[in-house]
Amino acid sequence: MTELTGKRALITGISGQDGWYLTELLQQKGYEVHGILPSRAPGIGEAGPQLYYGDLADGTTLDSVFDQAQPDEVYNLAAQSHVRLSFDLPIYTADVTGVGALRVLEATRKFQDRAGKQVKFYQASSSEMFGKVVETPQSETTPFHPRSPYACAKVYAFWQTVNYRESYGMFAVNGILFNHESPRRGEAFVTRKITKAAARIKLGLQKSLQLGNLEARRDWGFAGDYVDAMWRMLQHDEPDDFVVATGETYSVRDCLDAAFTHLDLDWQKFVQTDTSLYRPAEVDLLRGDATKARENLGWEPKVSFARLIRMMVDHDLDLARRELRLQDMDLPE
Ligand code: GDD
Secondary structure (H helix, E strand, O other): OOOOOOOOEEEEEEHHHHHHHHHHHHOOOOOOOEEEEEEOEEEEEEEEEEEEEEEEHHHHHHHHHHHHOOOOOEEEEEOOOOOHHHHHHHHHHHHHHHHHHHHHHHHHHHHHHHHHOOOEEEEEEEEEHHOOOOOOOEOOOOOOOOOHHHHHHHHHHHHHHHHHHHHHHHEEEEEEEOOOEEOOOOOHHHHHHHHHHHHHHOOOOOOEEOOOOOOEEEEEEHHHHHHHHHHHHOOOOOOOOOOOOOOOOHHHHHHHHHHHHOOOOHHHHHHEEEEEHOOOOOOEEOOEEOHHHHHHHHHOOOOOOOHHHHHHHHHHHHHHHHHHHHHHHHOOO
C-alpha cells in the first residue's frame, strides 16, 4: 500500500541492481523518485522515475540536477563497483567511486544551503573495506584493511561522509553493506555468473564455466532486503553508520553446489578454474555482524542464501528458455 510521504529522493546509480529495488521501495512509500544514470539502461525506465544523464567522473551537472530534483534524501549508489576490474582501472575507480562520492556530498551540502532545508545523505559503503579482516564477524568497530583499488576508494568515501557529518552537522550516513544479490545482479559478479551458467548448461546453451578462486567466502544476502536497511538509516533519529549483513558465510564452491544441485547437475563436470580470473590480492572471508542495525533500525534479512540462489537460478532458467525459443524460431534475415 502506498503511504503518501510527499518526499523526494535522488538516487545516483539508479540503473544498477540496488537503484532499481530502492526506486520500487520508495515509490511504494509515496516518494517522488529522481535518478542519475550514466547511459540508457534497460529496466529502470519501466519503474517511472525522473531520469537525468550524468557521470560522477564529471560533477559539473550535479548542481542543476539537484535544483530540478529538489531532494529530501540523496542515495549515492553510483560507483565503478567491480573489484577485479578496479585493478585494471585504478585511477578511474578512485575518481568515480571515491572522489565521485565527495562530488555528491559537496553538491548535497550546497543544495541544502540553497534550499534552506535538511537533506539527508546515504553513502553506499562496502564490506570490501574490511578486506584482510582483523576479526570475524566484522562490525562497525572493526578496523578497515582494504585490498583493492575499489576498496581503497570506498574507504575514502566512507571517511568523507563521516567528515561531512562532523564538520557541517549534515545527516550523512554510511551503510556498510555486505554482498547482496538478486536476479537483477550484474552478470560479472560471481553469484549471477554461476546461476546464469547453470541455467544455460541445463538447457544445452553452454558447455562449461570458467571461474577464479572457489575458496573465497562471502556473506551473501538479498538486495531487496538491503535497500530497506538504506531507507531505515535515513529515517533514524541520529545519523550513524551501520553494517548490513546476514551473519552467515558461504564459499564460491557452496554457491556452485546450491545452484547446480537445484537443477540436478554436478558442477564438477562443468567448472574449470582460470587463474586470469584471480585477483592480485583476495578478500578471503567476510561475515558481518548486523546487531546494531537489528537493534536500532529494527532491520533483519528475510531471504536465506539457499532461497536467494534458487530464486536467481529460476529466473535465469526462464531467460535461458527464452533464449532457446528465439534460437529455435526460424526468423527471416
Ligand atoms: N566476479 C567474479 N568472477 N568473482 C569470482 C569469480 C569470477 O569468475 N571466480 C571466483 N570469484 C570470487 C572472487 O574472487 C571473490 O572472492 C568472490 O568470488 C565474490 O566476487 P564478486 O561477486 O565479484 O563480489 P565481491 O565480493 O568482489 O564484491 C561485491 O561485493 C561487495 C560487498 O562486499 C561487489 O558488489 C562490490 O561492489 C561490493 O562492494
